[in-house]
Amino acid sequence: MIYKLLPTVEWDDARAVGHLVGSAVDRQDGFIHLSAADQVVETARRHFTGATGLTLLTVDPERLGDGLRWEPSRGGQLFPHLYGPLPVAAVVSTQTLPADQPAADAVAALLA
Incomplete structure (x- = not known):
């Protein structure tokens, strides 16, 4: 599995239209x-x-097709990049992060 962290409002918008076009940074890149x-x-x-x-x-990366590419990024690590919209149907689960915990700590706890 691969992951996307985003503002909940962006996820709500994506569900309404059936796909995620990404954040402003995603669109710029x-x-x-x-x-x-x-x-x-x-x-x-x-x-x-x-x-x-x-x-x-x-x-689920299997649901993303040919638009998914693993490319060097931070420190030369290969990161998954999706060229094109992310279909809501490719998302197998969602977790809302608690507001009273730093995002990194909350993500670490969810993946533990």
Whole structure:
């Protein structure tokens, strides 16, 4: 499985239309940033410190087709990048992060 951490409001919008087009950063970069299980806690730490109202999506990479590519990013690690919208049907589960816990700690607890 691979993961997408995002504001819950963006997930609500995606469910309403059937797909996620990504955040402003995703759209600027031309792909949806995703993380492997061993990367998502650091992603939360780097990009979501202090943020509340977040949801962690668990995504089945088999449901993403040819648009999914593993490309070098942070420190040369290969990260999953999705070129194109993320279909809601590819999301196998969601977890709302508690607002009273740092995002990285909450993600780590969910994946433990």
